[in-house]
Amino acid sequence: MPLRITGMIGVAPPAAETTVHIITGGISKEYTRDFAQAHDKAGFDWALVGYTSRAADGFGVASYCAAQTERLGYLIAHRPGFVAPTLAARKFATFDNFWATDDGQPRMGLHIISGASDSEMAQDGDWSDKSTRYRRAGEYVAIMRNEWSGIPFDFEGEFYKVAQGTSDVLPFQKPTPPVLFGGSSEEALEMGAEHCDIFAIFGEPRAIVAERIADFRARCAKYERPFGKEPGFNISLRPIIAETEGKAWDKARKMLADILEQTGGDGAPGGDSVSANRLLQAASENEIHDERLWMAIAEATGARGNSTCLVGTPEQVAESCLEYYKLGVEGILLRGFEPMDDALEYGKELIPRMREGAAAIDAERSQTRAAE
Numbered sequence: 001m002p003l004r005i006t007g008m009i010g011v012a013p014p015a016a017e018t019t020v021h022i023i024t025g026g027i028s029k030e031y032t033r034d035f036a037q038a039h040d041k042a043g044f045d046w047a048l049v050g051y052t053s054r055a056a057d058g059f060g061v062a063s064y065c066a067a068q069t070e071r072l073g074y075l076i077a078h079r080p081g082f083v084a085p086t087l088a089a090r091k092f093a094t095f096d097n098f099w100a101t102d103d104g105q106p107r108m109g110l111h112i113i114s115g116a117s118d119s120e121m122a123q124d125g126d127w128s129d130k131s132t133r134y135r136r137a138g139e140y141v142a143i144m145r146n147e148w149s150g151i152p153f154d155f156e157g158e159f160y161k162v163a164q165g166t167s168d169v170l171p172f173q174k175p176t177p178p179v180l181f182g183g184s185s186e187e188a189l190e191m192g193a194e195h196c197d198i199f200a201i202f203g204e205p206r207a208i209v210a211e212r213i214a215d216f217r218a219r220c221a222k223y224e225r226p227f228g229k230e231p232g233f234n235i236s237l238r239p240i241i242a243e244t245e246g247k248a249w250d251k252a253r254k255m256l257a258d259i260l261e262q263t264g265g266d267g268a269p270g271g272d273s274v275s276a277n278r279l280l281q282a283a284s285e286n287e288i289h290d291e292r293l294w295m296a297i298a299e300a301t302g303a304r305g306n307s308t309c310l311v312g313t314p315e316q317v318a319e320s321c322l323e324y325y326k327l328g329v330e331g332i333l334l335r336g337f338e339p340m341d342d343a344l345e346y347g348k349e350l351i352p353r354m355r356e357g358a359a360a361i362d363a364e365r366s367q368t369r370a371a372e
Helices: 029-042 058-068 085-099 118-123 130-149 186-195 206-220 245-263 274-285 296-300 314-327 339-371
Strands: 004-009 046-049 073-078 108-112 153-156 161-165 179-182 198-202 232-241 309-312 331-334
Touching: 004 029, 004 339, 029 058, 029 339, 046 058, 058 073, 058 085, 073 085, 085 108, 085 130, 108 130, 130 153, 130 161, 130 179, 130 186, 179 186, 186 206, 198 206, 198 274, 198 331, 206 232, 206 314, 232 245, 232 314, 232 339, 245 296, 245 309, 274 296, 296 309, 309 314, 314 331, 314 339, 331 339
Parallel strands: 004 046, 004 331, 046 073, 073 108, 108 179, 179 198, 198 232, 232 309, 232 331
Antiparallel strands: 153 161
16 A cells, blocks of 8 residues: 655744744635645655635635645545535535646545534634534545535535535546544544545554554444445644654754743643543553653653654654554654745655655565465
8 A cells, every 4th residue: 555644734933932832823825835835845745735614615725725836745634514414515526627637647635623622612703512523524535425426416414404415526536535533532433434435543552553454444434435435544743853763852852941931831631532541541551652652752742632742763663653554553743843844854854764664565565466
């Protein structure tokens, strides 16, 4: 399976040199352009365009960035409930057609975000609880898939009712663009197992990741999944690299000190986020797992979002990433705490080493299958 490497772009310069979150703040055309082009130059396959109740519109950001780059794809985060699913399907299909490369390479994926905290959802006028949001998301994705088929359909569910829905614009990617989702609650896992292509998880110890993969595959087996496809997996990590391991750890400790100074040492607790509480539990057990999976920044920030790190040389971090690849994780999201500089730095040695290693693993797997 080909390795897919994803970054994440913001649309405004971060407020501090070391930053955890990169989609806060206003909007800068120049910064957004430069950030997207940095990912293109570094060899990323996709760049995640995030979503919050205060952030710039993801469709607009992705379209602008696609016009400024040559081959970089965009993983557009999207919250069901604010745009009709039929219209959302046509918006994604339109992007998929307009921005595929001339040699036929697609440049779009869809990441379903059912919601953050109740308080953040309320900023967008959505007062539904988490369970309701996931039920709604399941109907939403089902309707989008129907719309993408081009075959007139009727749908009547708890949240949506469509009569003879259809679309003149079909996706460039056949049968549909890849649909990702994340979450650790029962509602999230069941929705994703039934409707989505790829399960996105935060960086956790490898033994736990293996358990989560096995559990999700078992959940998928209960459903008649879209097009009969097996699920894929994506993991998010924050590499901190330097020319020596010692320098990488010095850099990591400096970043932790900067973040603690910004937060006053008062990281928000996990709250009702199952994913955050999983990471905090791992952090309470050990600061470092699997040689270099460092949990200190996750602990300091309440593990809200992608905050687990791999610390070491590019060779060491690439080896750690490839251990997840061996487990069946074909997609790896990499982003740093010095966003622009780190994206370019990853392209020099880390990403090439990851691709070389993944190709070697794939070749070995092919030889093993041929010998069986």
